[in-house]
Amino acid sequence: MFREFKDIVSYIRNNESGIAGDIYVGSRFLIARNCNPFFKAAFEKERPVKANVVRLAIVRRGWCEPVIGLKKYRCTAGDMLFLNWGVAVEADNFGVDSSFDCILMTEAYLKTIFGGRPPERFLSPDLCFSIHTTEQEQIVGRQFMETLYNLAHLDSVNDSTLDMLFASTLRFADSLYSSRTVFKSGGWSRNKQTIERFVRLVNDNARTEHELDFYASQLCISAHYLGMVVKKETGLTAKEWIDKTLTMLLQLELRCTNKSQKMIADEFGFMSLSSLCKFFKRRTGITTTEYRMLPEDELK
Template sequence: MMVSDFRDILSFVRNERAHIEGDIYIGSKFLITRNCNSFFKPLLDNNYPVKANVARIAMVKKGWCEPTIGYKKYHCKPGDLLFINWGATVNGDAFGHDTTFDGFTMTEDFMRMVFGGKLPELFLSPDLCFSIHLDEKEQMVWEQYTQMLYSLSSLQS
């Protein structure tokens, strides 16, 4: 099993920047993506199963993806929000060629900082992953939220 560390992910993103479509902010403990293609695919291909020490949450904007997390397959289409907890094992993934996402990737350290040192139960179980379909208003809120995070993170000060 391949274990993917956040530093490995950052290195991959920096090296593959020319192949990444959309907006991406690279922080020391998190990534924010807006209208991004499935740029993780080359990192995952031929390396399954993969376990990462990051939590990932993203909404499919266009196209589709079909990750297998643990023993469960999630078919995600536009408007679906996918949450993959850290420590979850991804056993496979397929993407449409034009798939784009809005979302973020974060380390446990970052989440502990956000929640004042104590993580909510949701984040303590690697098996707790989910996909939900957002209605139009929820999709708009998610897009505004990721845009705000991207804008705030991109400020020089």
Template sequence: MTKDNNKEQYIDYDFILGKGIADYSDGDIVVIEKIGAKPIEGTVKLDMVLMIYCLKGRIQGEINGKTWLAEEGDVVICLPNSYLSNYMMTPDFDSRIIGLSYDAILNNIPMTKDALDLLSYVSKNPIIHLDAERQDLINKYYSIIDHKIKQPHNLFHKEIMHSIFTCAVFELCAIIAPHVNYTRDGGTMKQANLLFHKFINLLSKNEGRTCSVKKYAEELCITPKYLSFICKQVSGKTALEWIHEYTIKSIERYLKHSNLSIKEIADRLGFPNLSFFGKFTKNYLGVSPTEYRRQQSMKKEV
């Protein structure tokens, strides 16, 4: 979507698709081979992760009010809720751009403490320089991606693409990791990040069972309002959105990989009745639990 408010644009996955500039898209990931040469007027706010790999030339712009310059061999990583403005490029600028939706991030990158530390580092240091060896490595990944984009979309195409992207993202994480000051219990992690990490740990231990924001807040000895504020500040999503993300991932796992009945899954995850479970699942997966399981079974039989 996009909205005009003092020339501010709100950019997400759907906006990019609507512009018709994606060379590949699958619902979670977009690949763009050429960035537009027209400078941004006003401000752009991102609702996704955007990674720009500079192949040639230079690009300069403002990220969250701070000016950055990226040159050949640099990767620019813009996190959700970043504000971009006033970018300009040299005439010879060439790049490859990958956009990841929230779902792609959640499904491929475990939200561990180390991952949160890494994201915190990237938010302050969005330009990652690659030496010649690592440029060659990333170029090899992109060659595989480019090859798969140009192939007909065969069986498991999306799964293959996601696996390649996941490997490439973790390669970047490995490059960034030595520069990150990882925190441990009793370390220098800011209170908000520490509380958010504890909240994510509680979600993981709860294994997707439905639970109110109030219940998690009580376990953390803070108010529900403050918990949601922390989650929004650190991750861009509210506490309730995180709870629902973990619940729907558990629903998908049980429907795909278990022989539990629909009622048994609903009971295990703490839903009050089958009707509510069905409405919740359809709202997030687009179909009823029974239909989703049927679709997954059909994929296995092909």
């Protein structure tokens, strides 16, 4: 089962009476303070659940125990849990009266707040980790969540300010994880290593390299084999990975710069402005000009 961010938002709006705590819902992110596990009922009918949202939660009270990749992640008060947008949750249990501070965001927004180049750790779609934080780290984590929630309600604050604080919050979580972990890729399966390298290559090169053959040659494997591995491990075709990343980079360029569309087409390696426009319209359903004119609350 695959859940979109819009499905989660729809569930929240239709079940407000069953939600305890404070929630701010944006067009591409959600911030919750001291909330009950309201999302459990939305996912309990079908398992596993694979949601295309990035999730960072701090357990305030009680406990939770998600099962991911046949592994249980037991999280108690003070623990931090991170689930990237490709994680499939096979089961999820919660203690009575458990509450959480958490943020959710779309994959596209994750890339937006880091200017299209998120930290290497967040490139892995199935990244999942839990850590026990010290009392001081818990205080800082709650302050991040509290400030995000308050900033989101201020009309006088521009979007870039909120973007930077979201990025800082994720970097904070990443630094806590790094300080406690020794990373070893030697035990990964061949397919896992291939996916990790492919995702990094796409993130670094999708701006100008749009064809699968380039990535296969960099990995010294055939395009056919790469396509099979990516599809098997992620559920997406390799070409979809490339096109999706390219689309997000184009969206950033269109929204965050004043460059002409012809200049963007040249810099991104399109044969012509027409080929850029056709690609963008096919991927998003709207023209590049229409995208530039969209109000912030309609961005995907």
